[in-house]
Amino acid sequence: MRLAAVDMGERLYHFQLFLDGGLERVVACLGVDQRLGYRLRPGDQVSLTGEVVARVSDEFPLWVRVDVRDAAGRVWSFVDKAPVFDAAVGPEAVLPVVAAVRCAVVRTVDDGDPGGPPLVVVTTAVDGVVAEDGTDQFTVRGEQLRYRAAM
Known part of the structure; x- marks a missing residue:
């Protein structure tokens, strides 16, 4: 058995494929929803x-300047070194x-949407x-977030 992985689009889903030894057939496939809104806890x-x-x-x-949109649609701008934003960007x-x-x-x-x-x-x-105006707390949609390893 061999394993393969596929990430789709904006990484909303991760697929783990289980292939036969000859890499000719998919034996099983596991799809994982990467959106976090339902599972997040403080901290x-x-x-x-x-x-x-x-x-x-x-x-x-x-x-660099990085823009982020909050749940209400407001755009917030942050300025810092590119590595701070995990951005693969060069000059x-x-x-x-x-x-x-x-x-x-x-x-x-709870936004009232059951x-x-x-x-x-x-x-x-x-x-x-912090954002350019000093703000450091933002209300966002769960699908805008991804887990990261604790530092």
Whole structure:
């Protein structure tokens, strides 16, 4: 038996494939929903999806502006070194580029939609990262978050 993995699109799903020894047939497939809104607990370490939209400085280390949209649709901008945002971006990269702002869950919020995931309040203060206006707590949709390894 051999194993293979497939991540689709914006990493909303992860598929684990179990192949026969000759790699000719799929014996089984396991799909895992990567959206986190239903399972998050206060203190969980997560990454909030955003985009590098501009270079602030091309000198080493590269400083970038990352935009993140909250649950209400407001865009928040963060400026820091590219590695802080797990962004694979260099001076020649075509923007926008996917980025992630490291966060911790503060709490979930029941938005009154019984069929959907709750909203999640996160803080970016875990890495000392704040929006340009100094804000460090944001209410976002659960599907904007991914688990990250605790640092």
